[in-house]
Amino acid sequence: MPSTTYTLPIGPLHVALEEPMYFDIQVEGETVRSVELSAGHVHRGMEALAMQRNYFQNVTLVERVCSLCSNSHPATYCMAVENLSGLIVPERARYLRVIADEVKRIASHLFNVGIMAHLTGFDSLFMHAMEVREIMQDAKEGVYGNRMNLGQCIIGGCRRDIDDSTAPFLLGQLELLKPQLHELYGVFERDPLIRTRTQGIGLLSHAEARRHAVVGPVARASGVAYDLRRKAPYAVYPDLDFEVQTDTKGDVHSRALLRLREAVESVKIVEQCLRQMPGGPINTREVPVIPPGEAVARSEAPRGEVFYYVRSDGTDTPQRLKWRVPTYMNWEALQVMLANCQVADIALIVNSIDPCISCTER
Amino acid sequence: MLPFLKIMLRNLLLGPSTDPFPFAPAKTHKNFRGCAEHDPEKCILCGICRHVCAAGAIQIHPSEDGSGMQYLLWHNSCVFCGMCAHYCPTGALTMSDNWHLAHSGAEMFSNCISDFIPFGACAQCGAKIQPRPQTIIDTLGARSPDRFLLCPQCKRQGIVQNVAQARPTRRQENP
Ligand code: SF4
Ligand code: SF4
Numbered sequence A: 001m002p003s004t005t006y007t008l009p010i011g012p013l014h015v016a017l018e019e020p021m022y023f024d025i026q027v028e029g030e031t032v033r034s035v036e037l038s039a040g041h042v043h044r045g046m047e048a049l050a051m052q053r054n055y056f057q058n059v060t061l062v063e064r065v066c067s068l069c070s071n072s073h074p075a076t077y078c079m080a081v082e083n084l085s086g087l088i089v090p091e092r093a094r095y096l097r098v099i100a101d102e103v104k105r106i107a108s109h110l111f112n113v114g115i116m117a118h119l120t121g122f123d124s125l126f127m128h129a130m131e132v133r134e135i136m137q138d139a140k141e142g143v144y145g146n147r148m149n150l151g152q153c154i155i156g157g158c159r160r161d162i163d164d165s166t167a168p169f170l171l172g173q174l175e176l177l178k179p180q181l182h183e184l185y186g187v188f189e190r191d192p193l194i195r196t197r198t199q200g201i202g203l204l205s206h207a208e209a210r211r212h213a214v215v216g217p218v219a220r221a222s223g224v225a226y227d228l229r230r231k232a233p234y235a236v237y238p239d240l241d242f243e244v245q246t247d248t249k250g251d252v253h254s255r256a257l258l259r260l261r262e263a264v265e266s267v268k269i270v271e272q273c274l275r276q277m278p279g280g281p282i283n284t285r286e287v288p289v290i291p292p293g294e295a296v297a298r299s300e301a302p303r304g305e306v307f308y309y310v311r312s313d314g315t316d317t318p319q320r321l322k323w324r325v326p327t328y329m330n331w332e333a334l335q336v337m338l339a340n341c342q343v344a345d346i347a348l349i350v351n352s353i354d355p356c357i358s359c360t361e362r
Numbered sequence B: 001m002l003p004f005l006k007i008m009l010r011n012l013l014l015g016p017s018t019d020p021f022p023f024a025p026a027k028t029h030k031n032f033r034g035c036a037e038h039d040p041e042k043c044i045l046c047g048i049c050r051h052v053c054a055a056g057a058i059q060i061h062p063s064e065d066g067s068g069m070q071y072l073l074w075h076n077s078c079v080f081c082g083m084c085a086h087y088c089p090t091g092a093l094t095m096s097d098n099w100h101l102a103h104s105g106a107e108m109f110s111n112c113i114s115d116f117i118p119f120g121a122c123a124q125c126g127a128k129i130q131p132r133p134q135t136i137i138d139t140l141g142a143r144s145p146d147r148f149l150l151c152p153q154c155k156r157q158g159i160v161q162n163v164a165q166a167r168p169t170r171r172q173e174n175p
Helices: A046-050 A055-063 A072-085 A091-119 A123-144 A166-190 A192-198 A206-211 A216-221 A252-276 A326-338 A343-352 A357-361 B002-014 B048-052 B083-087 B134-142 B152-173
Strands: A005-010 A022-028 A031-038 A293-301 A304-312 A320-324 B036-038 B058-062 B068-074 B093-095 B112-118
Touching (some): A046 A055, A046 A320, A072 A293, A072 A304, A166 A252, A192 A343, A206 A326, A326 A343, A326 A357
Antiparallel strands (some): A293 A304
16 A cells, blocks of 8 residues: 555644754654654854854853753853863852752753643643743843843853842742642643653653663653763762652653653752852952863753863864754654654654754754 | 643633733843943943953944044844953943833944043053043052053053162162
8 A cells, every 4th residue: 555655744844843853754644654854954053153252252152052951051161161271160159050050950841841731732731831930930030130041150150149139039939839840740740631642652762762872851761860960970969969860661751750850859959059058259250271272071951961072272262162962862762762653743752852953953 | 631620720810920011011130131231431441341242242443533442332233141241340331121122223223332432641641541530540540549540651661660779779688
């Protein structure tokens, strides 16, 4: 029956996709047989731009690589430059960086589960998840000055302190968030519509997760307890008490629940940081001297491990700045997750890796 | 649908969660990073703001008559990162909480900060130096008030004289 097999092109611009991406999907009836991915539709030449800007300007540039993990990029970039120049970041600044990272993680995870609800057609839940996220957006605006680009990291520390006026505000927002997050988890866990649409689809076994070396919540939902905050601790994570969330089911539903549990852990991390943060300077006042050489740094972004490489020839502009983002590792595994799924589930499965195309193609 | 019904009813009773902007003012936090503001009374034309601006929004041109510099900050190029304000040594640049930046197309080339900043004059020889406004003399200049108002050449001469005077005394002390 040759008429039942056809190629379904999805993208680069498609209503079900949040960002441009092209899928060539071989479909038999309603079932996906194979998937070809092609990328490169939002290439902005950011690595070339980075080589035309000095070390200070690049902090702003890399913050704009991606909006949802916009703190992970400058934080990791600054870590790489600090590694290169041997700059020691004050302890208070390291706490402030963790707070910024975790606040962004909560907002990013809530966005992703919200979009999942939207893709199942459950728009009132989507709206509600976005409204819960709004508590965090408000916190970001009140503490840092912007809803997305916090502008917190600079080479040598942080820019904005969390003082007597903003700390109670941030804690207040977390108090508002906690019951809402708990309630939302219950809905995502038990709602029959969400469960029928998302359980058992987009399966990624433990073995496949290792074979594709996936990172972040995608890896952890398939039983690979890989979290850089524990595997290669940076900033002040060794001093913080939190649990790496894992699951073994490896389907779309378990990834969403895992993200919500991580958001709960992030709330705990921020609270701990605010409690045990020491006083002192929030950045090194000196202007860093960046010697010739190369350095790397990595950190755990909301979507997984992000990796920065910087090479300097001793001038004020990097000779090369390169980064690898989590989605690059995760989207190859889509070929496994999408195999034999229903056409209607494609968007849900793609969303479950929390893809960030603009990071990956930059 | 069932676990969500309670939430839906509650949200319904709570009413809209959006601000009725533009019919009423939208809530803005005092820390909000909006439009940049420049105080020409504090600017010493050091150029650090231009150096750290990733967007290239800041330009500093010599004025036509050579008596100072024209300082330009283009709001439409600015990405509101606040790096300039963070690194400005005198506090001349600040980020306000104003985000009302909508303007007509005709205003595209005038929607910028444009400040003329006159050069200072060396207190000794009168040569042109970076601006020395009073607010800066009181703060940055407080460490060595007499040298702060000199041009580099007069400063150097002053140091040479000091050293020349200092040497003989030292020799006398250590024969
Ligand atoms: S605004 Fe500040 S940083 Fe910019 S030139 Fe003036 S003093 Fe220097
Ligand atoms: S806020 Fe950022 S983009 Fe705007 S002028 Fe200052 S440094 Fe440039």
